[in-house]
Amino acid sequence: MIETIDMVEASRAKRLKALTHEVHDKLDKSVMEASSFDDLQGYGRFAQMQWAFHRDIDALYDNERLQAVLPGLQDRRRLALIGLDLVDLGLAPPVVESRPIFATKEVVSLPAALGWLYVAEGSNMGAALLRKQAAKLGLSDIHGARHLAPTAAGPAAHWRDFTAALDAPCFTDEEERSVVRGARSAFARVQDLAYACLG
Numbered sequence: 001m002i003e004t005i006d007m008v009e010a011s012r013a014k015r016l017k018a019l020t021h022e023v024h025d026k027l028d029k030s031v032m033e034a035s036s037f038d039d040l041q042g043y044g045r046f047a048q049m050q051w052a053f054h055r056d057i058d059a060l061y062d063n064e065r066l067q068a069v070l071p072g073l074q075d076r077r078r079l080a081l082i083g084l085d086l087v088d089l090g091l092a093p094p095v096v097e098s099r100p101i102f103a104t105k106e107v108v109s110l111p112a113a114l115g116w117l118y119v120a121e122g123s124n125m126g127a128a129l130l131r132k133q134a135a136k137l138g139l140s141d142i143h144g145a146r147h148l149a150p151t152a153a154g155p156a157a158h159w160r161d162f163t164a165a166l167d168a169p170c171f172t173d174e175e176e177r178s179v180v181r182g183a184r185s186a187f188a189r190v191q192d193l194a195y196a197c198l199g
Contacts (some may be wrong), residue, residue: 012117012176016118016183027194028126034198037133040089043144046195047085048094049197050147053190054079055093056101057120059111069110070165076121081147088144094197101189111175114166115182119190121162128155137146 010018054077059064061077072077101116102108118198127148134145138157141149151158171179 010162011163012144012179013166014178014188015117016115019118019180020183020187021182023124024122027187030191030194030198034194036198037130037137040137043093043134043139043199044086044089045104047082047089047144047147048091049190049193051079051082051086051093051097051198052193054120055096056081056189057186059100059102059104060108062118063113064067065110065123066108066113066117069114069169070117070162071115074160076162078120079147083146084163088139091155109178109182110169111113111171111178112182112185113183114169115179116186117162118166118183119186121159124150125155125159125184 031046034045035042037043058077058079061074063073067073083093103111128150130143131141131150133150134140134148137144139145153161
């Protein structure tokens, strides 16, 4: 399927949405079926899953090549916020035996890394609904649900800025496929973490 993409038919962000729709839906179902927002225990497992994924990608936010493509990238990182949420919940970060997917100062494929960040940033759009569910559990933007809080500009504007920057670089066909593979790998990683953390 990836090999037959029409590379000029739609924006990169729209192509990613279409080509990751199935794995994205599967992940959303896993989160909801795990009763992640039914009680604080379920939410705590969800926050641990989030922490594990953002641990995997945290080094990307310090990558200078990515910062050049995505202005304000460092302000988008959420690992520390999730860590504070876990403290509020009286939980420790989950034990993850594998090393992070991306390491500090490691040379990374720019297209693939953009695919991973697409998944991380896309979750911000869904966070508006999750934030309302978290509020029903007594959590807020300053206690337990910091990482779900919107930016001052709001989630829609935040997403538009990201997708505009995502769509800007000119890539070869193989690099375009690498972006898609990166996004698919990111969804697969979160799915694995969902199995491990959510049960």
